[in-house]
Amino acid sequence: MSAMRVLMFGWEFPPYNQGGLGTACEGLVKGLTTQGTDVTLVLPRHQECVIPGCRIISPQFKKIMVSSLLHGYATSEAYDAMWADKGKPSLYGRNLFAEVHRYAAAAQDVVAEEDFDVIHAHDWLTYKAGLAAKKMSGKPLVVHVHATEFDRTGDGAVNQYVYEIEREGMQGADKVITVSEFTKRKVMEQYGVPAAKIEVVHNAVAFNSHDFRDAIALQKQAPLVLFLGRLTLQKGPDYFIQAAKKVLEYAPHVSFAIAGSGDMQGRLMNQVAAWDLSDKISFTGFLRGAAVDRMYQMADLYVMPSVSEPFGITPLEAMRNDVPVLISHQSGVSEVVNHALKINFWDVNDMAAKILAVLEHDVLHSELKRNGKKEVYTFNWNEPARKCMGVYWNVMAGYV
Amino acid sequence: MVSVCFYFQVHQPFRLRPYQIFDIGTGKPYFDESKNKQVMHKVARKCYLPTNNVMLELLRQHPEFKISFSFSGVFLEQAQRYSPEVIRSFQKLIATGQVEVLAETYYHSLCAMYSEEEFKTQVALHAKTVKELFGVTPTVFRNTELIYSNHIASMVEKMGYKGILLEGWDHVLGWRSPNFVYKPVMGEIPLLLKNYKLSDDVAFRFSNKGWKEHPLTVEKFSQWLLNVNGNGDTVNLFMDYETFGEHQWEDTGIFNFLRYLPAELLKHPDTTFAFPSEIAELPVRGELDIPYLLSWADMERDVSAWMGNDMQKSALGKLYELEQQVTRMNDPELLHTWRKLQTSDHFYYMCTKWFNDGDVHKYFSPYESPYDAFIYFMNVFKDMKKGLDTSPMKVEL
Numbered sequence: 001m002s003a004m005r006v007l008m009f010g011w012e013f014p015p016y017n018q019g020g021l022g023t024a025c026e027g028l029v030k031g032l033t034t035q036g037t038d039v040t041l042v043l044p045r046h047q048e049c050v051i052p053g054c055r056i057i058s059p060q061f062k063k064i065m066v067s068s069l070l071h072g073y074a075t076s077e078a079y080d081a082m083w084a085d086k087g088k089p090s091l092y093g094r095n096l097f098a099e100v101h102r103y104a105a106a107a108q109d110v111v112a113e114e115d116f117d118v119i120h121a122h123d124w125l126t127y128k129a130g131l132a133a134k135k136m137s138g139k140p141l142v143v144h145v146h147a148t149e150f151d152r153t154g155d156g157a158v159n160q161y162v163y164e165i166e167r168e169g170m171q172g173a174d175k176v177i178t179v180s181e182f183t184k185r186k187v188m189e190q191y192g193v194p195a196a197k198i199e200v201v202h203n204a205v206a207f208n209s210h211d212f213r214d215a216i217a218l219q220k221q222a223p224l225v226l227f228l229g230r231l232t233l234q235k236g237p238d239y240f241i242q243a244a245k246k247v248l249e250y251a252p253h254v255s256f257a258i259a260g261s262g263d264m265q266g267r268l269m270n271q272v273a274a275w276d277l278s279d280k281i282s283f284t285g286f287l288r289g290a291a292v293d294r295m296y297q298m299a300d301l302y303v304m305p306s307v308s309e310p311f312g313i314t315p316l317e318a319m320r321n322d323v324p325v326l327i328s329h330q331s332g333v334s335e336v337v338n339h340a341l342k343i344n345f346w347d348v349n350d351m352a353a354k355i356l357a358v359l360e361h362d363v364l365h366s367e368l369k370r371n372g373k374k375e376v377y378t379f380n381w382n383e384p385a386r387k388c389m390g391v392y393w394n395v396m397a398g399y400v
Numbered sequence: 401m402v403s404v405c406f407y408f409q410v411h412q413p414f415r416l417r418p419y420q421i422f423d424i425g426t427g428k429p430y431f432d433e434s435k436n437k438q439v440m441h442k443v444a445r446k447c448y449l450p451t452n453n454v455m456l457e458l459l460r461q462h463p464e465f466k467i468s469f470s471f472s473g474v475f476l477e478q479a480q481r482y483s484p485e486v487i488r489s490f491q492k493l494i495a496t497g498q499v500e501v502l503a504e505t506y507y508h509s510l511c512a513m514y515s516e517e518e519f520k521t522q523v524a525l526h527a528k529t530v531k532e533l534f535g536v537t538p539t540v541f542r543n544t545e546l547i548y549s550n551h552i553a554s555m556v557e558k559m560g561y562k563g564i565l566l567e568g569w570d571h572v573l574g575w576r577s578p579n580f581v582y583k584p585v586m587g588e589i590p591l592l593l594k595n596y597k598l599s600d601d602v603a604f605r606f607s608n609k610g611w612k613e614h615p616l617t618v619e620k621f622s623q624w625l626l627n628v629n630g631n632g633d634t635v636n637l638f639m640d641y642e643t644f645g646e647h648q649w650e651d652t653g654i655f656n657f658l659r660y661l662p663a664e665l666l667k668h669p670d671t672t673f674a675f676p677s678e679i680a681e682l683p684v685r686g687e688l689d690i691p692y693l694l695s696w697a698d699m700e701r702d703v704s705a706w707m708g709n710d711m712q713k714s715a716l717g718k719l720y721e722l723e724q725q726v727t728r729m730n731d732p733e734l735l736h737t738w739r740k741l742q743t744s745d746h747f748y749y750m751c752t753k754w755f756n757d758g759d760v761h762k763y764f765s766p767y768e769s770p771y772d773a774f775i776y777f778m779n780v781f782k783d784m785k786k787g788l789d790t791s792p793m794k795v796e797l
Contacts, residue, residue, distance in 0.1 A: 250421070339752070341771055353420040357775040363710040364774055371752050 004392055005038045007116035007133060009107065009126035013043055013056070015289060019230060020313045021146050024179075024203050025122055029054050031204075031385025037392075042110055042129070044103055057110060097161055104128035111136045118392045122146060124162055127169025134172070140395035142388075143173040144201075147234075148186050151308040154233035167191050174395040177201050177388065179311035180332020186310075201387045202336050204379040205316035210290040212297050213322075222255045223359045226299035226323075228292070228314055229306075231262030236305035236328065236345045238264065241272055243305070244281050246352035254280070254359060259295050261286040296321035300365065301358045305345045306331050315340060319376040324368035326354050336379070339371035402579075403634045403674035403682070404625060404665060405592070407542070407565065408641035410448075410490075411472040411508050412440060412479075413745035415766045419779040430737065430780045435766060440482040447645035448479075452489040454644075454655055458662050459496045465662045466498050466673040469641065470542050473506030473526050474743055476533060487533065494534045500675040501530050503538035503561060509742035510706060512543055512552050513693065514720040520559060522739065540564070540676040544744050546594065546638070546696040547703060550584055550689065557589035563680030565638065567696040568593030572688065579632025580685035590680040591688060594638040594696060598624060603639040607652035618657060618664040629670055633682050638696070698753075706747040711774040716747060718781060725788055737784065741777070749773035 008029070012022035029039050033053030041049070041056045049056040107129035119141045121130030127143055134141040149162045170176050170191050176198045178184040184200050187193045225244070229235040237258060244256040258268065258281065265283065272281045287295055296302065302318035302325045309331035316333065318325050319340075327334050328345040341354045358365050417432040458465050469490070479486045493499050505511060506526040511518040523541070531537055540563040541556045548566035556564050568578025576582075578593035601621065605611045613620065628635050640647065648654040665671045693703045707713055719741055726738045749765045750773045767773045 338769070339771075340769075342768060349420065349422060353422060354775065356421050357778070361711075361714070361774070361778060363714040364771060367709055367711050367752060367774075368771060 003036050003038045004118070004389065004396075005116040006032065006040070006392065007110070007114055007119050007139075008039055008041045009119070009121040009129045009133070010041055011044055011103075011122070011125050013041070013047060013049075016045075016047060017288075020203075020311070021123065023206075023313055024146060024311070026051075027204055027206050027381040028385055028388065030206070031381035031383075032388065034382060035385055035389065037385075037389060040110075040114055040116060042107060042126075044099075100125055100128055100165065104132045107132055108136055117396055118142065120144060120388070120392075121169065121173075124149070124166045124169060127165055127172075131169060131172045138399075140174040140399050141172065142175045142177060142391055142395060143169045144177045144179075145170070145183055145187055145310070146179055147310045148183065148190065150186055150190055151183075151234055151310055152232075154307050156233065173197075174398065175199060175391050177391060179203055181335055182330070182332045183310040199387065199391050201384045201391075202332065202379075203311045203313050203316075204381040204384050205313055205320055205376060206381065207320060207377075209317075209320055210293040212290075212294045216294070216298050220298075222253050223300045224255045224257060224298055225301045225303060225355055225359075226257050226259065226295060226318075227303055227305070228259040228287070228295060228318075229304065230260050231258070231264040231268060233264065234306060234308055235260075235262075236307045237262075237268055238271075239305045239307075239345050239348055239351065240303055241268060241281060242348045243303075243351035243355060245275055245277060246348060247355050248277060248280055250352075250356055251359065252280075254355075256281040257284055257295065257299070258282070259284040259287050259292075292317070293321060296323050299323050301326060301355060303351070303355065304328065304331065304333075305343070305351060307345050309333070316376050316379055319372040322369050322373055324358055324365055324372060326351065326358070337372075337375065339368060339375045341368070401670055401672065402625065402628050402632060403672050403679060405634055405636045405674050405676055405679050406467040407502065407636070407638045407676060408467065408469050408643075409542075409639070410469055410475050410641045412436070412443065412475045413508065413743040414474055414478065414740045415439070416746065416776050416780055418767070418772070419776045419783070421779050424779055424783045425786060430783070431740070432766070436478060437482045440478050440486075443642060443646055444479075444483040444486045446650070447642050448483075448486045449489060450650070450655065451641065451644040451658070452486075452493055454659055455493055456489075456496070458659070459493065459498045462662050462666060463498070464666065464673055466500070466675055467493075468500040468502055468540075468676050470502035470504050471530070472504060472508035472743075473522075473529050474508055474740065476529055480533075491534060494536065500540070500677060501534055501536050501538050502565070502676060503527055503530075503541040505544055507739045507742050508544050508744055509739065510544060510547070510703075510716065510744050510747070511720075511742060512547065512555065513703070513707075514716070515723055516555055518720075518723060519555065523559065540592070540680060545706075546694075548690060548694045550586060550691050553584040553589055553591070553690075554587050557584075557587045561589065563590045563592055563676055565592045565594065565636075565676065566690075567694055567701055568595055568636070569694060569701045571701070572690055572694060576686060577632055578636065579628050579634055581633065581679060581682045582686045582688045583684045585687050585689040590682075590684060592634075592636055592676055592679050595635050596696070598635060599637045599639050602637070602657070603643045603647065606643075606648045606654055606657070615653070616657065618660045621657075621661065622664040622668070625665065626668055626671065633685070634674065634679050636679070704753065705751050706744050709750070709752050709770075711752075711770070712747045712750045715750065715774060715777055715781070722785065722788065729788070729791065734784075734787075741780065741784075746773070746777050750777070 010025045014022050014026050032039055039054040111133045119130050119133045121127055122144045123146050130141050149158050170193050176193055178187055178200055184198050227240045231237050272278055296318050302323045304315050304327045306328050311332035315325040315327050326341040329342055330345050334342055343350045414431045415435050505522040541561040542565040546567050578595045582591040606616055625635050644654055697705045750770045752770045
């Protein structure tokens with residue numbers, strides 16, 4: 001039997017990624033190709049691919065080039081703001097939804113030229129492209145839910161248009177993959193998808209990391225607690241700074257770092273300044289590549305206080321870097337990780353208490369670190385890729 | 401002739417509250433009164449009362465039937481406080497004269513490994529409580545979780561006990577059988593070995609549908625016991641009393657199994673029932689040299705469930721470091737609190753090897769993770785230590 005051929009629609013891919021989505025996509029593609037599945041990955045902008053068995057093509061190929069402004073985390077409002085910032089001519093259309101349609105239209109050109117057995121679309125921006133590809137080719141469509149509009153907006157101002165695209169994609173797909181049970185429940189409750197149509201495929205983590213430990217050990221002064229993620233409602237950085245304040249009342253020698261950028265950054269920095277804690281809680285801005293590993297390795301504890309986290313790969317990255325983790329129950333990763341401290345994101349007292357405990361008790365720190373490292377090695381991308389291949393076979397069988 | 405010896409362990413710890421660092425110095429109580437009460441009520445309803453009813457029926461029906469119990473002091477204390485009917489029901493059983501009560505540490509603690517002085521005190525305290533409640537004085541000893549070593553045997557022998565219970569683990573016995581009485585290499589105290597295969601058939605495997613012997617009938621089980629005839633003097637069936645109704649739920653048929661087992665065994669004239677103290681009178685058939693710590697827990701049968709990781713070792717070490725400071729204070733309430741913190745369960749909850757041994761640890765833990773168990777324990781410890789260090793009665797060591 002010849003190799004299975006997947007036409008995959010994504011929107012970001014390392015090194016040009018804004019967050020965990022591109023990382024997950026890359027991990028999955030590597031897992032699939034390692035196990036003999038051919039992947040043709042369609043991205044909105046061109047980049048080279050060094051993964052054997054994977055080819056990246058981008059819709060600049062023909063008529064329309066899709067703007068790199070198109071990224072998965074933007075709400076329509078944020079997109080408009082970004083547009084205003086860049087002040088570009090309206091060559092690519094005025095709003096995010098126009099981009100989505102252009103991407104979908106461009107996808108049709110790909111379909112006409114490519115041979116494939118199954119279509120796999122990652123998150124709402126690509127669902128229209130996926131649906132168009134399915135309609136044109138008659139091949140089965142799998143949509144992969146890494147996040148829903150409810151996660152991105154913290155269950156707040158859900159954009160109806162985004163919701164409609166998500167719903168349409170999930171309803172029109174042959175199978176829906178969610179990254180956790182947490183997300184599966186959301187997809188069932190908010191989008192009316194029956195349980196039987198959903199497959200949970202938890203994410204994994206890659207094991208290539210840069211080692212700065214020796215250099216860090218030399219500079220090490222105060223214990224450091226790290227937040228790393230987009231500074232948006234969804235990630236709960238506001239709860240993190242509240243917990244930091246509480247910790248500092250008990251242990252003034254502790255430092256906190258907030259790595260990442262996002263629409264809440266100004267507000268957070270103002271709050272920290274108002275508390276007069278700017279020397280204790282620092283903001284690093286957005287980090288990528290080796291700087292991320294370095295940041296993890298500097299930390300004594302990684303905190304992910306997400307309000308609504310479909311999966312959350314960062315705790316696995318921290319564990320891989322020998323850092324104990326404290327994560328919220330409101331995350332998919334908490335379903336699968338045992339050797340972690342867990343809290344409810346709103347329970348600032350509990351968060352502060354656990355941060356203090358890890359910093360105070362060396363044995364707790366070392367036990368979490370040792371067991372976490374052991375555990376994280378069980379999260380290999382081959383496993384989720386294998387599950388996806390199972391899903392492919394399943395939907396393909398329905399089309400024979 | 402095979403003597404069947406039943407021993408059931410009855411224990412409930414004083415569980416700690418989720419005690420946060422911010423609670424230190426606030427005077428918040430350490431122990432989770434409502435949780436402990438709730439567990440006692442639940443287990444009384446599901447296990448203690450119904451099982452005692454069956455036992456009483458059996459003891460009346462078969463004058464030859466004998467059983468033994470070991471009650472931890474912390475269980476007896478909580479039962480008196482929350483479910484006095486449970487105490488009365490055990491008193492009724494013991495009044496039949498067909499029930500023996502064993503000795504153990506009052507606090508179900510690990511002090512045998514830390515302090516001989518403390519060990520003796522806790523065993524004496526336990527004997528006193530048993531005497532007060534049940535009017536009997538134990539003569540055979542079982543240590544917390546059957547933790548045993550040559551050293552523990554010699555301490556217990558010096559204390560005058562006429563027998564000690566331990567796990568009949570293959571790695572220790574080699575080719576030898578657990579169905580005989582042994583003695584330690586440097587002592588004379590009779591050793592009663594748990595037949596773990598037959599004990600665990602009931603305690604762990606009874607309801608396991610994946611087990612090829614499922615369902616376990618009294619006929620089948622009796623046959624296995626009788627097979628010992630000719631190559632054993634005794635079969636020691638040692639298990640948690642909570643096996644009945646709590647670990648194995650009523651709908652598994654465990655109560656019926658219990659109800660019909662003695663009659664089935666008594667069909668065979670070669671079977672008798674015996675107290676541990678009677679087993680200890682049987683001829684000694686060999687010698688066992690166990691220099692390291694053996695227990696009845698997990699696949700390892702060692703003490704790693706309580707002392708296996710650094711959190712456990714650190715918490716235990718710090719707790720026992722306080723021995724002199726606490727005892728010199730001469731404050732019974734404080735001493736009692738310090739000792740309640742010694743109960744082995746607190747350290748069991750900190751065990752991180754769950755994932756190899758299945759969910760046994762998880763099932764019994766009131767906390768979300770072993771890390772939480774450690775954090776709460778250490779906060780309580782720090783609060784107690786703070787009280788000690790700032791007490792006007794503080795004695796400089």
